[in-house]
Amino acid sequence: MTGKTQAVLLALTLAMTATLAQARDRETSGKLLLTGGVTSLEGAGGGGLATWATITGYETVDEVGANAHATLVQLPDYQFRAGGVAVGFRDRVEISYTRQSFDTGDTGSKLGLGQGFTFNQDIVGVKVRVLGDAVYAQDSWVPQVALGVQWKKNDKDAVITAIGGKDDSGVDYYVAATKVLLNQSLVLDGTLRATKANQTGLLGFGGNKNDDYELQFEGSAGYLVSKRLLIGAEYRSKPDNLAGLKEDDWVDIFAAYAFSKNLSVTAAYADLGTIATFKDQRGLYLSIQAGF
Amino acid sequence: MSNLRTLMFAAALGAAAPAFAEEKPVDPYTQSNANAGATPFTGEQMLAAFNGREGVARIVDDTLDRSVADPRLTDIFRATDMERLRRTLKEQVAHLLGAPVDYTGRDMKTTHKDQGINTAEFNLLVEHMQLAMDKEGVAYRHQNQLLAKLAPMKRDVVTR
Numbered sequence: 297m298t299g300k301t302q303a304v305l306l307a308l309t310l311a312m313t314a315t316l317a318q319a320r321d322r323e324t325s326g327k328l329l330l331t332g333g334v335t336s337l338e339g340a341g342g343g344g345l346a347t348w349a350t351i352t353g354y355e356t357v358d359e360v361g362a363n364a365h366a367t368l369v370q371l372p373d374y375q376f377r378a379g380g381v382a383v384g385f386r387d388r389v390e391i392s393y394t395r396q397s398f399d400t401g402d403t404g405s406k407l408g409l410g411q412g413f414t415f416n417q418d419i420v421g422v423k424v425r426v427l428g429d430a431v432y433a434q435d436s437w438v439p440q441v442a443l444g445v446q447w448k449k450n451d452k453d454a455v456i457t458a459i460g461g462k463d464d465s466g467v468d469y470y471v472a473a474t475k476v477l478l479n480q481s482l483v484l485d486g487t488l489r490a491t492k493a494n495q496t497g498l499l500g501f502g503g504n505k506n507d508d509y510e511l512q513f514e515g516s517a518g519y520l521v522s523k524r525l526l527i528g529a530e531y532r533s534k535p536d537n538l539a540g541l542k543e544d545d546w547v548d549i550f551a552a553y554a555f556s557k558n559l560s561v562t563a564a565y566a567d568l569g570t571i572a573t574f575k576d577q578r579g580l581y582l583s584i585q586a587g588f
Numbered sequence: 589m590s591n592l593r594t595l596m597f598a599a600a601l602g603a604a605a606p607a608f609a610e611e612k613p614v615d616p617y618t619q620s621n622a623n624a625g626a627t628p629f630t631g632e633q634m635l636a637a638f639n640g641r642e643g644v645a646r647i648v649d650d651t652l653d654r655s656v657a658d659p660r661l662t663d664i665f666r667a668t669d670m671e672r673l674r675r676t677l678k679e680q681v682a683h684l685l686g687a688p689v690d691y692t693g694r695d696m697k698t699t700h701k702d703q704g705i706n707t708a709e710f711n712l713l714v715e716h717m718q719l720a721m722d723k724e725g726v727a728y729r730h731q732n733q734l735l736a737k738l739a740p741m742k743r744d745v746v747t748r
């Protein structure tokens with residue numbers, strides 16, 4: 297285990313203990329447990345890989361809700377870390393900030409980048425719920441629909457240029473549709489994203505193979521096992537902009553457990569395919585989310 | 589005392605005569621199962637999953653006990669005729685679960701229009717009901733099936 301992994305795990309444990317202690321008296325009732333989803337890896341409310349139309353936090357139309365998340369994905373040749381905050385306003389608007397780190401570890405030297413070379417990316421997101429109601433409108437098939445924008449800025453411009461990327465920053469636009477089907481105990485999401493991002497932006501934006509916006513799909517299907525437990529699977533299609541650095545679609549199976557409204561943990565087994573020539577990047581995805 | 593008895597007698601003869609003497613009279617309204625606010629499940633499976641009408645009665649009583657005792661909700665029920673609420677809510681839930689029971693209460697919009705209920709309060713009542721259903725041993729997926737009928741009523745119940 298690297299020092300950084302230990303630091304992240306320690307932070308996770310501390311956050312968990314602190315939040316559990318306070319969970320009881322801070323429970324609010326803005327939303328029903330887990331119906332608002334967890335935090336996706338780009339920091340917006342959603343599943344793990346997919347961004348949903350739900351507005352983060354357990355606030356209602358009258359309130360403001362916020363949460364912080366820490367995410368770790370341990371892959372055979374890389375480690376992905378993310379941490380950030382998201383605020384939901386009146387169940388209408390969500391603003392999020394997340395910093396992602398893609399640590400190449402020992403692989404860094406093999407790629408000629410240097411031991412422990414790490415790409416970092418800042419993501420600011422805004423999401424607005426435009427129509428529908430995922431949870432209450434159970435007499436209608438109309439999903440909750442939200443429009444969102446994510447501004448992404450990578451800090452490794454020189455390397456991105458060297459591998460054939462066109463830009464160190466980019467903007468994603470998405471439309472997400474989410475529905476809870478209570479009669480079937482299902483949570484479904486389908487999201488269309490217009491993006492130029494290579495590996496969500498960790499390897500820059502656009503490339504020598506393609507530099508146009510492409511429409512990609514991401515989606516989740518979950519089954520509500522109990523009030524606290526949601527299990528499911530996700531899929532996310534990706535562009536393939538860099539010649540020689542083939543990019544694969546992502547899939548995962550996940551379990552999200554809500555200890556309380558203020559604390560949930562998502563564990564997933566994710567298959568991220570080939571990343572920067574290293575094949576079969578499958579591993580454990582662990583994310584903790586604490587609400588305020 | 590005799591005044592009270594006269595009053596109760598008069599109430600018992602009124603247009604919207606309550607089924608039990610303890611219930612207070614309400615303004616006249618048209619009785620209809622449509623007032624229950626959703627189409628019932630067909631078949632006997634759902635009612636069985638809730639342990640029949642006895643199970644429904646226990647769940648409704650427990651839900652209301654928890655709600656009235658909840659400091660965040662107490663005030664809302666201060667002026668409420670709980671006898672009537674218990675009876676009509678039991679009828680409504682049993683009816684929606686497919687029991688051969690008519691709902692004799694008022695529609696959700698009329699009933700709640702002056703209660704000033706918000707979304708958080710709506711969810712609290714649902715959460716108390718979830719606990720009551722847990723206690724009765726109703727499977728989570730069956731709980732969700734009932735909640736699927738009740739959730740859209742938020743439109744009529746929540747007014748602020």
Ligand code: HEM
Nearest residue numbers: 664668669673676677693694699705709710713738741745
């Ligand atoms: C889907 C959810 C709900 C259902 C199915 C429901 C059902 C009912 C029924 C059947 C009645 C009696 C109707 C009658 O007297 O004819 C009633 C009355 C009442 N409900 Fe609800 N209710 C719901 C949500 C709520 C919530 C969330 C609150 C407050 C937290 C609430 C507070 C009341 C009060 C105070 C009354 C008495 C009104 C009066 O005194 O006239 N209800 N409700």
